Amino acid sequence: MTEFLDVVDENNKVIGEATPQQVYDQRLNHRIVHVLVFNDKGEIFLYQRAPNLAFCPGHWHTSAGGLVQKGEDQEHAAMRILNETLNIDIPIIKLLDGPYDHYKMRKFCTMFRAISKGPFTLNPNLAMQGSWFSIADVKDMVKKNQLVHPELAYVMEQLYP
Structure with missing residues (x-):
């Protein structure tokens, strides 16, 4: 089945x-979502992208993030992607949204927060x-550009300027 985006x-x-x-x-404008999962110490769970991925393999990424599918709202997309990435189904809270101009296209990014201690079952794909x-x-990883996915850098700059 072919996936479509708005x-x-x-x-x-x-x-x-x-x-x-x-x-x-x-380079068409579209929607994306990102979720930051925090533990009770205020730490953020990040994952390192699989080596088989076409874009930014091996780069550190938000707890979960990805494309909003055609007809899908951002909250459902965030919940779906959180489950696909970490195999968890937990409440999320919308933090903010805004335009992210990247590679001559605009991505409308909605950011969410969740709380969990884990453990998580990472999707090996x-x-x-x-x-x-x-x-x-x-923030230091972003500043030093230490294998940080550009969308993680954007999310951190928006939430923690």
């Missing part, structure tokens, strides 16, 4: 649909390992 205009209004490949090949990090450590 294509949106500069104001985040749906204007069409496309496959993920078409979205990236044609997406992640090779995961670990807890302090906010200061993640």
Whole structure:
């Protein structure tokens, strides 16, 4: 089954649909979500992307993040992706959303927060390992560009300027 995404205009209004490949090949505006999972110490769980992934293999990523499918709202997308990535079903809280201009396209990014101590069962198709990090450590990783996915950098800059 082919996956489709909503294509949106500069104001985040749906204007069409496309496959993920078409979205990236044609640099079409679309929606993404990211979830940061915190433990009771205030640390963020990040995972390192699997080596088989086409974009940014081996880079550290938010706890869960990805594309919003056609007709899907951001909260359901975040819950779906959290389950696909970490195999958990926990409540999430919307933090903020905003435009993320990247590679000559605009991604409308909605960010969420969740609380869990784990343990998590990482999806081996997406992640090779995961670990807890302090906010200061993640900010330092971003500043030094230490194998950080660009969307993790964006999320951290938005939430912790």
